[in-house]
Amino acid sequence: DxxxxxxxxxFMHKExxxxxxxxxxxxxxxxxxxxxxxxxxxxxxxxxxTRAIRRVKILGCGSAYYVGQMGASLVEELxxxxxxxxxxxxxxYRNPIIEPDxxxxxxxxxxxxIDTLLAVQEIRRKGGRVIGLVNVVxxxxxxxxxxxxxxxxxxxxxxxxxxxxxxxFLGFALLALQLGRVRDLSIADGRRLIAGLQxxxxxIEEVLAQEDALAELAGRLAEAESLFFxxxxxxxxxxxxxxxxxxxxxxxxxxxxxxxxxxxxPLALISPEVPTVAIVPxxxxxxxxxxxxxxxxxxxxxxxVVTHDGVDLGGLAAERIVVPRNERxxxxxLLTVPLQLLAYHAALRLGHDIDKxxxxxxxxxxx
Ligand code: AGP
Numbered sequence: 479d480x481x482x483x484x485x486x487x488x489f490m491h492k493e494x495x496x497x498x499x500x501x502x503x504x505x506x507x508x509x510x511x512x513x514x515x516x517x518x519x520x521x522x523x524x525x526x527x528t529r530a531i532r533r534v535k536i537l538g539c540g541s542a543y544y545v546g547q548m549g550a551s552l553v554e555e556l557x558x559x560x561x562x563x564x565x566x567x568x569x570x571y572r573n574p575i576i577e578p579d580x581x582x583x584x585x586x587x588x589x590x591x592i593d594t595l596l597a598v599q600e601i602r603r604k605g606g607r608v609i610g611l612v613n614v615v616x617x618x619x620x621x622x623x624x625x626x627x628x629x630x631x632x633x634x635x636x637x638x639x640x641x642x643x644x645x646x647f648l649g650f651a652l653l654a655l656q657l658g659r660v661r662d663l664s665i666a667d668g669r670r671l672i673a674g675l676q677x678x679x680x681x682i683e684e685v686l687a688q689e690d691a692l693a694e695l696a697g698r699l700a701e702a703e704s705l706f707f708x709x710x711x712x713x714x715x716x717x718x719x720x721x722x723x724x725x726x727x728x729x730x731x732x733x734x735x736x737x738x739x740x741x742x743x744p745l746a747l748i749s750p751e752v753p754t755v756a757i758v759p760x761x762x763x764x765x766x767x768x769x770x771x772x773x774x775x776x777x778x779x780x781x782x783v784v785t786h787d788g789v790d791l792g793g794l795a796a797e798r799i800v801v802p803r804n805e806r807x808x809x810x811x812l813l814t815v816p817l818q819l820l821a822y823h824a825a826l827r828l829g830h831d832i833d834k835x836x837x838x839x840x841x842x843x844x845x
């Protein structure tokens with residue numbers, strides 16, 4: 479029964495472990511290795527319309543908004559189209575300028591989030607084109623959009639979203655690939671990304687296999703009243719999502735920051751009582767990231783670094799969580815999965831209700 483947590487203590491645990499299979503499903507039948515592209519028939523756009531897009535604007539709430547930020551990076555990196563994400567709850571109140579050559583993307587697990595739905599209606603009222611990245615088939619947002627990509631994550635019951643978010647990321651990767659291949663993205667790069675996408679389900683499995691070590695680490699993090707999650711550029715939405723998950727179910731104060739901004743204020747809060755979880759993939763910014771983390775180390779702030787094997791942390795006194803390497807553009811999702819396990823095990827240690835955290839609903843259908 480898909481609605482039964484089975485041998486798991488919670489739906490969140492079941493849903494985290496379902497991620498490799500869910501990831502396979504969202505990719506299935508949508509990758510074209512021959513032409514190095516993706517096929518997304520549900521977008522309802524022909525090649526001419528796809529080429530005419532000059533900007534991409536992504537709207538979602540909470541974690542869907544943070545994955546939207548990851549999606550905006552994918553679109554900019556692969557398709558070289560200016561893209562950004564905005565909280566759907568804010569969008570309609572600033573009388574947004576709706577442009578005919580902008581592709582609006584609404585992203586939602588439930589497809590029922592009122593703020594995202596009202597943003598879609600506002601865009602359509604003003605003549606904009608909106609597509610949906612939605613998990614629940616036939617939901618209100620899916621019905622209101624001009625087209626879209628179903629996420630095929632399967633039913634998600636836990637308030638803390640996991641497998642749907644992973645599939646949102648993959649949905650954005652498919653979209654970015656398709657937009658990229660009618661522009662400047664080469665066939666070789668398209669194939670490189672397809673190969674990377676095909677490796678992801680197995681690599682997510684590898685991260686999930688680290689659960690015991692992550693549980694032990696989470697037990698220690700759960701003792702802190704307050705934590706930072708930091709990252710830069712591709713790593714910043716990862717940090718935001720990591721902090722979000724941690725606060726939702728552990729009820730600890732978890733604040734996300736750009737690593738580069740620490741010195742402009744929050745460094746004042748670093749102490750041996752305030753741990754920092756830092757996202758440090760091997761990429762163009764590794765050295766700068768490590769440099770900034772030395773500022774934390776010097777103030778005896780405990781550090782957990784989510785990184786790749788062999789990254790030189792320059793003697794930092796840090797605990798390492800190592801995730802597999804993939805194509806750099808796809809790093810964010812592999813960096814996100816261990817943060818789900820940290821939040822889950824911290825909440826478990828603290829004895830909280832994992833699936834139904836206080837004050838929160840699975841989908842927010844009233845303003
Ligand atoms: C995720 O863990 C949260 N429960 C929450 O931020 C959620 O992502 C948000 O409310 C959006 O929900 P949706 O994807 O169903 O629109």
